[in-house]
Amino acid sequence: MKRDQPEKEFNFDREVDRLGIRIKDANQLKVRDDVFDEITLLALYKLVHKKWLSAIGGSISTGKEANVFLADREGTDVAIKIYRIRTANFNTMNEYILGDRRFTGMRKSRKDLIFAWAKKEFSNLKRAHEAGLSVPEPYVWDRNILIMEFMGAEGRPYPQMRNVDLEDAAVTYEEIISFMIDLYKNAGLIHADLSEFNILFGERPFFIDMGQSVTTDHPRAFQFLKRDIANINHFFSSRCEVKDERELFTRITGLVFPDLDKEQQGKKV
Ligand SMILES: Nc1ncnc2c1ncn2[C@@H]1O[C@H](COP(=O)(O)OP(=O)(O)O)[C@@H](O)[C@H]1O
Ligand SMILES: [Mg+2]
Known part of the structure; x- marks a missing residue:
């Protein structure tokens, strides 16, 4: 007889534990629900594993599409921008991606578009930074997450x-x-x-x-x-x-x- 497969349940606390880092605002329900979903935690897990991140500190900004946090990378302040998969303003994003030859032929599901957006911000910042412009240096991106130079002093943007x-x-x-x-x-x-x-x-x-x-x-x-x-x-x-x-x-x-x-x-x- 075929048994029901137990559904693999997403357990937030367990997943955050598994990350092995502190996320300061993760116990705020709104932040947890809107920002730190399963896909985002998975991407964070990879970034922590590759030593791009040691802790996520206080929230700097909650915008229309993304949240920005102060974070720590082995004692250095970095900024982490997380595009929200659930509640990003999807329609305005589309208009900019369409018509950009660097992003032709991509699948346009909501998630893919948001990943493309993080990648696009990374490559735009990289281009500008390499041209010597006064922009934060982008360090790495994964899925909907971008880690970059923190523009501020003593932990204050x-x-x-x-x-x-x-x-x-x-x-x-x-x-x-x-x-x-x-x-x-x-x-x-x-x-x-x-x-x-x-x-x-x-x-x-x-x-x-x-x-x-x-x-x-x-x-x-x-x-x-x-x-x-x-x-x-x-x-x-x-x-x-x-x-x-x-x-x-x-x-x-x-x-x-x-x-x-x-x-x-x-x-x-
Ligand atoms: N690299 C950074 N260093 C310091 N603060 C930042 C950095 N990036 C973003 N912020 C802060 O977060 C806010 C929102 O970031 P922004 O990239 O403009 O996102 P949004 O798309 O939500 O407008 C900024 O106004 C700034 O206060
Ligand atoms: Mg802005």
């Missing part, structure tokens, strides 16, 4: 620029424009979500959150760049003199400002 009283706004404005130029010219990327929320400030600006960044040949690249420029100008317009958006577009791309309603491509100047 640098504040988002929106919460900083800038000493010399004009200088910071220029640094941000230089970032956009170098990102475009040296890394071939457009940030695509550049704003005072995704710029951390510790004496100088640090640029984060590049999951949605696209290569300059993405069909909507210029549209995203125009929006980045508009966001930055909006933030700085009450703080210092800002440059004309068309002029900035040309400085960054070397192209005339495209009228995107009529044509998608800029022309060479």
Whole structure:
């Protein structure tokens, strides 16, 4: 007679024990349910095993798609970003992946898309970091998890620029424009979500959150760049003199400002 197979049950506490590391907020039910599901614990297990992680400390941020935690790697602070498999905002993610030639032909289940997103943020940060830009160095990714350099001091993340009283706004404005130029010219990327929320400030600006960044040949690249420029100008317009958006577009791309309603491509100047 055929017996019922006992269903292999997922036991959170046992799995966390098996990890052999401390997860500070894991006993908070919301964090446990939303973030540390079975797949995520499995990925963490691998990362712990490969010595990329020694402990997961306090929560730094709960965003629309991901949670960020301070973590420890053998005595060094690192940041760990975990894209939530259950409750990530799936629809907005799709729009950026479609049209990116690096991700054609991939299966588009929800889980796969979220894994691709973590991988995409890793490769965007890597490209930017290798081009010498002021972004966290990405260390490793696995499934929905990205481990990167911690941008902060003494366990405290640098504040988002929106919460900083800038000493010399004009200088910071220029640094941000230089970032956009170098990102475009040296890394071939457009940030695509550049704003005072995704710029951390510790004496100088640090640029984060590049999951949605696209290569300059993405069909909507210029549209995203125009929006980045508009966001930055909006933030700085009450703080210092800002440059004309068309002029900035040309400085960054070397192209005339495209009228995107009529044509998608800029022309060479
Ligand atoms: N490498 C990092 N070092 C320090 N803090 C970080 C780092 N990455 C993210 N954070 C913190 O977490 C917040 C959210 O990270 P972000 O990458 O912008 O995710 P989201 O997609 O949720 O906006 C940031 O505003 C910042 O405060
Ligand atoms: Mg962000």
